[in-house]
Amino acid sequence: MSEIVVKKKKKKVKVFPIVNAIVFILISLIILVPMWKVIVDSFDARAGYGMLFWPQVFSINGYKEVVTNAVLYKPFLISVFVTAVGSLLGLTLATLGAYVLIQYEMPGRNFFANMLLFTMIFNGGMIPTYLVMKNLHLLNTLGAVIFPLAINVYNLVLMRNFFEGIPGSLFEAAQIDGCSPMGIFFKIVLPLSKAAIASIGLMFMVTFWNDYTNFKIYINDNSLFNFQIKLRSLVMDNDMPDVGGVDPNTVKNAATIVAILPFMIMYPFLQDYFVQGVNVGAVKE
Amino acid sequence: MQCKSCNTELPKHAKVCPKCGAKVSDKGPQNLKVIAIAGAVIAFIGGLLPFVQNTGDVEKAYSFMNIQMPVFWYLYMIALVATILLCVAKKEKLSIITTAIAGVIFAVAFFVSPFAEYAGRQQGKGGTVINKYNNVMLSDLLSNGENGIGMGTFVVIIGLIVAIIGVFFDLLKYFKKEINVDAKYMTNSINKSVWSMVYYYRWFYVMFLPALIFVLLFNYWPMLGLRYAFTSYKITNPYYIGITHFHEMATADIYFWTAFKNTLYLSIIKLILNTGAAVIISLLLHEISNIIFKKTVQTIIYLPHFMSWVVTASLFRLILAPSSSGMVNTFLAEVLGMFGGNPSNGIFFLGDPRYWVGSYFVINVWKDTGWGTILFLATLSGISPELYEAAEIDGANRFNKMRYITLPALTNTIITVFILNLAKVMNLFESVFVLMNDAVYDVSNVLQTFVYYKTFGGGRPDYGYTTAVGLFRSVVSGVLVIICNYASKKVRGRGIV
Numbered sequence: 001m002s003e004i005v006v007k008k009k010k011k012k013v014k015v016f017p018i019v020n021a022i023v024f025i026l027i028s029l030i031i032l033v034p035m036w037k038v039i040v041d042s043f044d045a046r047a048g049y050g051m052l053f054w055p056q057v058f059s060i061n062g063y064k065e066v067v068t069n070a071v072l073y074k075p076f077l078i079s080v081f082v083t084a085v086g087s088l089l090g091l092t093l094a095t096l097g098a099y100v101l102i103q104y105e106m107p108g109r110n111f112f113a114n115m116l117l118f119t120m121i122f123n124g125g126m127i128p129t130y131l132v133m134k135n136l137h138l139l140n141t142l143g144a145v146i147f148p149l150a151i152n153v154y155n156l157v158l159m160r161n162f163f164e165g166i167p168g169s170l171f172e173a174a175q176i177d178g179c180s181p182m183g184i185f186f187k188i189v190l191p192l193s194k195a196a197i198a199s200i201g202l203m204f205m206v207t208f209w210n211d212y213t214n215f216k217i218y219i220n221d222n223s224l225f226n227f228q229i230k231l232r233s234l235v236m237d238n239d240m241p242d243v244g245g246v247d248p249n250t251v252k253n254a255a256t257i258v259a260i261l262p263f264m265i266m267y268p269f270l271q272d273y274f275v276q277g278v279n280v281g282a283v284k285e
Numbered sequence: 286m287q288c289k290s291c292n293t294e295l296p297k298h299a300k301v302c303p304k305c306g307a308k309v310s311d312k313g314p315q316n317l318k319v320i321a322i323a324g325a326v327i328a329f330i331g332g333l334l335p336f337v338q339n340t341g342d343v344e345k346a347y348s349f350m351n352i353q354m355p356v357f358w359y360l361y362m363i364a365l366v367a368t369i370l371l372c373v374a375k376k377e378k379l380s381i382i383t384t385a386i387a388g389v390i391f392a393v394a395f396f397v398s399p400f401a402e403y404a405g406r407q408q409g410k411g412g413t414v415i416n417k418y419n420n421v422m423l424s425d426l427l428s429n430g431e432n433g434i435g436m437g438t439f440v441v442i443i444g445l446i447v448a449i450i451g452v453f454f455d456l457l458k459y460f461k462k463e464i465n466v467d468a469k470y471m472t473n474s475i476n477k478s479v480w481s482m483v484y485y486y487r488w489f490y491v492m493f494l495p496a497l498i499f500v501l502l503f504n505y506w507p508m509l510g511l512r513y514a515f516t517s518y519k520i521t522n523p524y525y526i527g528i529t530h531f532h533e534m535a536t537a538d539i540y541f542w543t544a545f546k547n548t549l550y551l552s553i554i555k556l557i558l559n560t561g562a563a564v565i566i567s568l569l570l571h572e573i574s575n576i577i578f579k580k581t582v583q584t585i586i587y588l589p590h591f592m593s594w595v596v597t598a599s600l601f602r603l604i605l606a607p608s609s610s611g612m613v614n615t616f617l618a619e620v621l622g623m624f625g626g627n628p629s630n631g632i633f634f635l636g637d638p639r640y641w642v643g644s645y646f647v648i649n650v651w652k653d654t655g656w657g658t659i660l661f662l663a664t665l666s667g668i669s670p671e672l673y674e675a676a677e678i679d680g681a682n683r684f685n686k687m688r689y690i691t692l693p694a695l696t697n698t699i700i701t702v703f704i705l706n707l708a709k710v711m712n713l714f715e716s717v718f719v720l721m722n723d724a725v726y727d728v729s730n731v732l733q734t735f736v737y738y739k740t741f742g743g744g745r746p747d748y749g750y751t752t753a754v755g756l757f758r759s760v761v762s763g764v765l766v767i768i769c770n771y772a773s774k775k776v777r778g779r780g781i782v
Contacts, residue, residue: 016683020572027566028585031651034604035588037612041603097496099489106486107479111373112493114322116500121770122763124507125755126736127748131513132506151499182488210593213715217741228595232719235599249603256599263591271584274591278659 035260042253045246061246062254071241072255074223075230079209082146082226087204090150094200095193098159099185116153126217133218144218145226149207155200158277162196163189199277202270206263231259321380324448325368328387330512361390368448384448391445514756518749530753541754543727544735551642551717551731552710555649560702562650563657564695568687570658571665583662586655597652598719605644607631633724641725649716657702664698665691700776708769711762732758 036053042062044055066072100106101113124132129148138144166189174184190197212228219225233239234255240248267274364387371380483490514530516523534541566586573579589597604612614631634644668690676686714733721729730738736754740746 014683017572017574020569021578023569024573024578024582028582031585031589031655034600034612034651037604038600093496093499096492100493100496103486103489105482106489107482108490112497114373116496119500119504121766122508123504123759124510125752125759126733127740127752127755128507128510128513129503130740131510131748132503136502147499148503151496151503153500153504156496180488181486185492206591210591210595212593212595212719216718217737228593231599232595235602236719236722252599253603256596256603259596259599260592264588267588267591268584271587274587275659278656279663 038253038256042250042257045250059250062250063258065244065246065251066254066258069241072230072251075225075227076258078142078224079227082142082211083205083208085142086146086150086208087201089146090152090155090204090208091197091201093151094156094159094204095190095197097156098163099189101156101160102163103181116156119153130217139218140221140224142224145211145214146208148214149211150204152204152207155203158203159193159196159200162193162200166192195273195276198270199273202266202273203277209262227255227259231255320450321372321384321448322369324444324446324450325365325372325384325387326444328444328448329362329365329369330444361387364390365448381449384445388445388449391442511752511756511759513749514753516749517747518752519745519747523749526749530750531757533750534753534757540730540735541732544730544732547728548711548713548731548733551645551729552713555646556703556706556710558646558650559653559657560699560706562654563702564661564699566654567658567661567665567695568691570662571691572683572687583655583658586658588655589652590656592652594715594719597648601644601648601720602635605634607633607636635720636722636724638725638728641720642728645717645720645729648720660698660702661695664695668694697776701773704769704773704776708762708766710765711758 040053040055043058043060044052045057045059045061066076097116101109101116103109123129133139133144138147170188170192171184174188179187210228211226212232215224215226215229219229235252238248240251364383367383368380368387371383513523515525515528517526517529570579570582573582592600605614607614608631611631613634617632632640634640672690673686676690681689711732713731714737717729717731718734718737721734732754736751736758739754740748740751
């Protein structure tokens, strides 16, 4: 790296790039070491001692326990279910709503837009929302955790920002060719917004997968807990199910890794979609 | 609106001027309509407050407005709804009439007969509980707001004043600036009547229906529930007690003030640390010229963002454990041992109030700094390389360039990020919730966790009191968002909502 700098600027070797690179190697280590430590401990049958960065006694019993113990894999399946259903529902709401919001000549469009935006300024708060859930008889059902997160005004506005990037001439051309508004939506907007849908779909998936608060507030039933709740009670409250002869610490570490595994696998391939959402959200001109 | 360079009238929502091609900034004259709507909404909520009395005696429910006949109340509410609708429909001229009507109805109702004050509950005939009222004079009412009955009145008055100010400003603007848009710039649909437009867009209304239902159910219905803040609501049967809860919050509840203080302290320091760290890392990352190395570093530092707070907490709980299985404590013990210290006692990073706050900030920086660099890096990549070349010719070194080119270019983004996050200051919940425990309750309790534990932490939930705390939080948060929105419009010409 330093050679390139030397050639381009025709100057002597500089200290800064090297120091800078070292700084970032250190930062990367600071990020990675905690994760690595948990990975190592999850494979270590003796769930080892502080400063070891390689399993002493290699075993996959921790993972085996997470996969085979019903107390642990059922919450995982609930997480998967909630993530899948919730993301689909959320994406549907956001896409449909966003397409309506770009119809600037539609009577009532501004009213709808303001109505959505107002919820970003003011909200009822935790207890009134809880009481509404109670009135709707949604407490202790998965609906209570899916519905409130599925209507995400921030994501809807983000989707609108994406849609606004589609050139207006395309709509006009389609209109002149006799395409109905619905036809425009399905034949032009959706195919052109694959990246946006992927990006916002991922955001929904992260939200639903990582949801802890809503489960904590609305769900009181052991059989409906998701993996985050289970993980928390496992690690923080030492609420350990019967794990046979496996070291509880190994199981804790393995469960932590399982909770992040889906996104760790997807993330390197989909990084651009994740990043795209942030940029469209804030730096839109 | 007129084009700034050639003064041609512009069509609505035009991005460029059709005549000269100059870019049109969206920074039109700010619309004060929002104030009018906000005022009308406040007055409307004020009108709804009597319903929390939850009494079978309907006529008494309107007594806060001094109205013995509900018809006044209906007229008042209809006038307010009409005001809101007219403002939304950009008919400001008409909305002042309805606002005035609402004001007059209110004033008439206010002075027409003696005031009724809530005087507790009484056992009625046949075991039914009825609410009892005393008649009081206006002077009593003003000196006596705490006892309950004054609240709705004050809310209504404040709302009406705000609404009238808002509508009046809108009206002034309307007269000042007559907008004549040349018809040829408008699309052909402008000539159609509203109803034919509605018909044309009929499927769009159907498309919006799902989002509308969800927003109404899960965002607006809870807002109606805020009325419980003015009631005593323990498990069942809420009844109106006015601002008693707010009085208690302000004077008697030290936990509330600790929670409020902690919320501000934790989230503002967190915001400053996260933004600062993100700026420094972005600046340094920008200096890296090796693309592969840069991409790898980016991938790694974005990683923690995708972990839930539970996972993050679990991770740090495991490595910060005070026993020998905790990595950090083992490391410290070894270092201490090297210098002859006493390595036997581990530090309870997450269980000791002295260390908890620091650990919280470190964990937050660890989790969110990387993700926070995205916006800064996007801005940095937009800086023209010519600037750097020119600076180089002038003899600037790396730090001069950073100081005089990179940092000024970043300023706007830094302010933007700061404003965006400042609006979320009061939302602090999950990150604290998963990391806190009984031992550090005093330094870690924030408003949201306070509400949570007070309601769901065992014991008899007092929905009324916790709703009042929630309402306080929502209002502070809403005000913050509005201020930030205003600041954002000033700084970058675009609001955050």
